Amino acid sequence: MLLPRIISALIMGLLFVYAVFVLGAQGFQIAIGLVVLLAAWEWARLSGITRQQGRLAFAGLVGTLCFGVAIFDLQKDVLWIAPILWFMALSWVVCYPKERLWQSRFARVVFGLLVLMTTWSAMVVLRESSEFIVWLLLLMGLIWGADSGAYFSGKAFGKRKLAPSVSPGKSWEGVVGGVVLTQIGVATFAYYNDFSLLSWVLLAGISVVTVFTSVLGDLTESLFKRHESLKDSSQLIPGHGGVMDRVDSLTSAAPIYVLLLSFAGWV
Numbered sequence: 560m561l562l563p564r565i566i567s568a569l570i571m572g573l574l575f576v577y578a579v580f581v582l583g584a585q586g587f588q589i590a591i592g593l594v595v596l597l598a599a600w601e602w603a604r605l606s607g608i609t610r611q612q613g614r615l616a617f618a619g620l621v622g623t624l625c626f627g628v629a630i631f632d633l634q635k636d637v638l639w640i641a642p643i644l645w646f647m648a649l650s651w652v653v654c655y656p657k658e659r660l661w662q663s664r665f666a667r668v669v670f671g672l673l674v675l676m677t678t679w680s681a682m683v684v685l686r687e688s689s690e691f692i693v694w695l696l697l698l699m700g701l702i703w704g705a706d707s708g709a710y711f712s713g714k715a716f717g718k719r720k721l722a723p724s725v726s727p728g729k730s731w732e733g734v735v736g737g738v739v740l741t742q743i744g745v746a747t748f749a750y751y752n753d754f755s756l757l758s759w760v761l762l763a764g765i766s767v768v769t770v771f772t773s774v775l776g777d778l779t780e781s782l783f784k785r786h787e788s789l790k791d792s793s794q795l796i797p798g799h800g801g802v803m804d805r806v807d808s809l810t811s812a813a814p815i816y817v818l819l820l821s822f823a824g825w826v
Contacts, residue, residue, distance in 0.1 A: 564798025571796070571805070579695060584686055588629070591682045595675050596622055597802040598810070601792040602675065605783040605803070606667035621672055625679045634680040635821065641677045641814035644670065645772055648779045648811070655724050655782060662786060674810050681813040688826040697748060698769070698816050702808045704744050705737035705770040712736020721774075726781040734774060741770050765819040769812050776811025780804070 578590045596618050603617035628637055647670070651661040660666050685695055713733025721729040745766045749759040780803060784792065791800030799805060820826040 567797050567799050587686050588683050591679055595679045599675050601801045601803045602671040606671055607664040621675045624676045628680055634683045637677055637680045638814050638818045640673055644673055645775055645811055648775055652722055652725055652778045677814040678810045681817040684817050700744055701741050701766055701769050702773050702812055704741040705773055708737035708740030709733035722778055725778050738770055741766055761823055769816045772815045773808035773812035776808045780807040
C-alpha cells in the first residue's frame with residue numbers, strides 16, 4: 560500500500576510542477592478545470608447522488624458554470640460568494656448534529672456547485688497575477704504547512720478536540736501548531752521579500768484566515784463523508800483516496816485567500 564501511495568504522490572507532484580511552471584494561462588485554466596470536474600464527480604456522491612448518470616450530470620453542470628463564468632469574465636465577482644458559503648459551512652460544523660439544512664441533498668448539491676465554481680475562479684484569478692508563482696506557492700505552503708503543523712502538534716500535544724463529532728482526530732492544539740508553523744513561513748517570506756511591517760502584518764492576517772478556512776474545508780468534507788458513510792471521496796488516486804480528499808482544503812482556502820489578496824491589491 561505504501562508503494563502506490565509514493566508513486567501517486569510523485570505523479571501528482573510532477574503534474575503540479577508541469578501545470579505551474581510549464582503550461583500557459585489557458586492551459587493552466589484547462590488543467591484546473593479538469594481537476595474541478597473530477598472533484599465534482601466525487602462531490603455528487605458526497606451530496607447523496609449515487610447513480611453514475613447523476614454524478615456525470617453534476618460534473619457537467621459544474622463545468623458549464625465555470626465556462627459561463629469565463630465567457631462573461633466574472634471570476635473576481637463570484638469570489639464574493641465564498642465568504643457566505645464558508646460561514647454557512649462553519650455553522651454546519653459547529654452545530655453538528657443539530658443543524659439539519661446541510662443534510663438536504665439539494666443544499667449539498669448547490670453548495671458543491673458554488674464551492675467548485677469559486678475554487679476554479681480563484682485559481683484563474685491567481686494565474687492572471689504577475690506574481691502568480693509566488694502567490695500560488697505561498698497558498699500551497701499555507702495549506703501544507705497547516706496540515707503538517709497540525710499533524711505533529713496534534714500528535715504531541717493534542718488533548719482538546721476541535722470537532723469530535725465530525726473529525727475525532729483533530730485537536731485545537733493541532734490547529735495552533737499549524738498556525739505557528741505557517742506564521743514562521745510567512746515571516747520568512749516577508750523578510751526575504753523586503754515587506755514593510757504593515758505589509759507583513761497584513762499578510763500574516765490573511766494567512767491566519769486562510770489556514771482556519773482550510774481546516775474548515777477539511778471538516779466540511781468529513782461531515783459529508785460521515786453522513787454518507789464514506790471513508791474516502793473515491794478511489795481515483797491509489798493510496799490517497801479521491802481528488803476531493805487531496806483538494807478539500809484548497810476548495811475552501813483558495814477563494815478566501817485570493818479575495819483577501821485582491822483587497823490588499825496584490826492580485
